[in-house]
Amino acid sequence: xxxxxxxxxEQRHGRAGARAALVKELERTPAGVxxxxxxxxxxxLNARQGALEAIEQLQxxxxxxxxxxxxxxxxxxxxxxxxxxxxxxxxxxxxxTMNLSDILRQAxx
Numbered sequence: 001x002x003x004x005x006x007x008x009x010e011q012r013h014g015r016a017g018a019r020a021a022l023v024k025e026l027e028r029t030p031a032g033v034x035x036x037x038x039x040x041x042x043x044x045l046n047a048r049q050g051a052l053e054a055i056e057q058l059q060x061x062x063x064x065x066x067x068x069x070x071x072x073x074x075x076x077x078x079x080x081x082x083x084x085x086x087x088x089x090x091x092x093x094x095x096x097t098m099n100l101s102d103i104l105r106q107a108x109x
Contacts, residue, residue, distance in 0.1 A: 059086035
């Protein structure tokens with residue numbers, strides 16, 4: 001059974017006609033994501049570990065990929081740290097889920 005939030009994100013992702021790669025660790029990033037620059041990187045800032053470090057590493061690589069992070073709406077300190085690390089946009093998980101189709105469509109264009 002797929003958790004409700006994940007199922008909703010997958011439904012919205014499919015409607016946007018976008019391709020995605022799920023990467024749990026930056027070192028395991030598929031070569032296609034590293035070689036052919038993606039149009040957008042989305043980071044779950046509540047990942048168990050390494051989210052901010054991954055953002056910083058992507059920024060240091062010099063790739064101009066926009067990074068969007070999402071998190072619990074009450075985590076204002078983490079949101080500030082994510083922006084400082086290089087997130088172009090940080091948004092509450094509920095807003096991210098609700099607007100995912102639009103986010104992906106904008107990234108595609």
